[in-house]
Amino acid sequence: MTYHDPVEPTCPLPKMPGDTVQLAHGGGGRLMQNLIRDVFVRSFGDPLSTHLHDGATWSVSEGTLAFTTDSYVVQPLCFPGGDIGSLAVHGTVNDLAMCGAHPLWLSAGFILEEGLSIAMLQRVVDSMAQAARDAGVSIVTGDTKVVDKGKGDGIFINTAGIGVVPAGVIIGPQRVRPGDAILVSGDLGSHGIAVLSMREGLDFAGNIVSDSAPLHRVVADLLAHNIEIHCLRDLTRGGLASALNEIATAAGVRMSVYERTIPVRDEIQGACEVLGLDPLFVANEGRFVAFIPEAHADQAVAIMRNHDVAKAAMRIGGVIGHESGAVVLKTILGTHRILDLLSGEQLPRIC
């Protein structure tokens, strides 16, 4: 590991005049219309522009909808493997996927800081549009506000998402029960360490790239194979340990997980040791945990491994009893310890 000065990372930015965002870009006048036309409509396309001031409308069939929201405040705005734009698509798509929903529509609300370069905004918006295309979702309505210099931090993005839940699919902590196997969809910690290393100017040997990615196709494939899914949770803020704790508490069950089966790449383990972090608490943006009945667990792992984004899927433990809401980690040394929630967080502004 070597150190260099923490700097705004050198994102590849589109070549364009060196204009910056002004307060007037948020004022409802001609400058705002131009910004919408030149930056947002250019990337998101016409469906957005025709709806921009009212909201989008569309027809639905009878069914179950899922609705979710997340704001994104990650710093720096760009990091190895993504930026705040792609993250804002993946995070909300994944929240919908964790309900078993097929994600369809996103809203995009931007809070821009006066003085932000338009080139950076364009990069983030382009990245968001590309991530939406890749995930098969449409950004159908949007909003832009501008705050004074020093009252924001470049770009904050909120995305809300709507998806359709297939008939008969009920996924949630209330379905978790003793006998369920616990699966993780891949190796842990890359997103948090990638963002932190960029922010702090750390240069770890080995290439640490965020795992940020959409997960809905993996979930859809599990459902298509009639895998009974009791609960899903994406492993964002607080990481695997926090997700397991929340589900154990909500479901009123005790869980046991085996440290040696939890996939953590050597580079991430090494970076965590240097930084004094526990990879089980580090945020991921393309990983989830699944609670699957024992009888379906091996097949579920096999299906997950067919997807690039889940090719390191592993079975890491199981639900072992009804009491207590605790999560027990069996360590590599053979000892047991309780995996508890942290009080606060290891890494601020990681998403």
Next chain:
Amino acid sequence: MTYHDPVEPTCPLPKMPGDTVQLAHGGGGRLMQNLIRDVFVRSFGDPLSTHLHDGATWSVSEGTLAFTTDSYVVQPLCFPGGDIGSLAVHGTVNDLAMCGAHPLWLSAGFILEEGLSIAMLQRVVDSMAQAARDAGVSIVTGDTKVVDKGKGDGIFINTAGIGVVPAGVIIGPQRVRPGDAILVSGDLGSHGIAVLSMREGLDFAGNIVSDSAPLHRVVADLLAHNIEIHCLRDLTRGGLASALNEIATAAGVRMSVYERTIPVRDEIQGACEVLGLDPLFVANEGRFVAFIPEAHADQAVAIMRNHDVAKAAMRIGGVIGHESGAVVLKTILGTHRILDLLSGEQLPRIC
């Protein structure tokens, strides 16, 4: 008018310990869980808590949905007649109402600045919950992020909203045509002047209170009386003049409005003169413009006036031709002038 020092207004705050928001409140650990339980669930109730980490799901019948988003960055956080919490409900409810939709569900995404008092947060959340109850909408999913002190400005809120559009209702600029009457739902400028006077420490004689209010019941009543509504637009950033301009451009029509018929209260007119503002460009948060065929216009005004929020509704002009996209104001002096978009804005951070 008298001047006093611009200060954070003295909002009535709930009596509680003087705790403040920490970065760790956004970290996914126990502190975040406590904040969610003690502040958000306390106000928004259980339906939110059970869905907090996944997203909300519910069944829908076949029909048309509307989806909209807005971020709120108003300063100061509290102002005469409301605060950022009630505003975040009214603004998004009104965006849905302008599609003719019956608003049903809101998401709430908070970006909090480290150091914010929990009492202020609780006040805003309580106000948001009350505004949602009053408007008959449910806040069904949420998210909280915390940014470092000096990287935000107290509280930013994003609300996205979903509503159901009644069968056969199509409202939009594409339906505006020559012969349509132009109606405004009430007197203009109170929201913008109320916020500005609080922010700048101006104390105008007379009681200037924001017009922030939900508008969907007025729209529903017009629809219930089979009033043919061609287009609606709420008069937020940029005010009446900007809304008319946007619609004239989108519809490709020429409009004429009569200054003497446009309702502006004397206190607002006086404040605008002192401040060098034009009330036709000042933001409102409880006013809309409606384009209604001539044959339905008088009945529409009468129906609007049955509602407290629209009791000063007026017919202010009409669509007079297909050419040009221009808006002509016939002034009190008998002269004509073109009402154009401003380049930027008169008042930053008004919503």
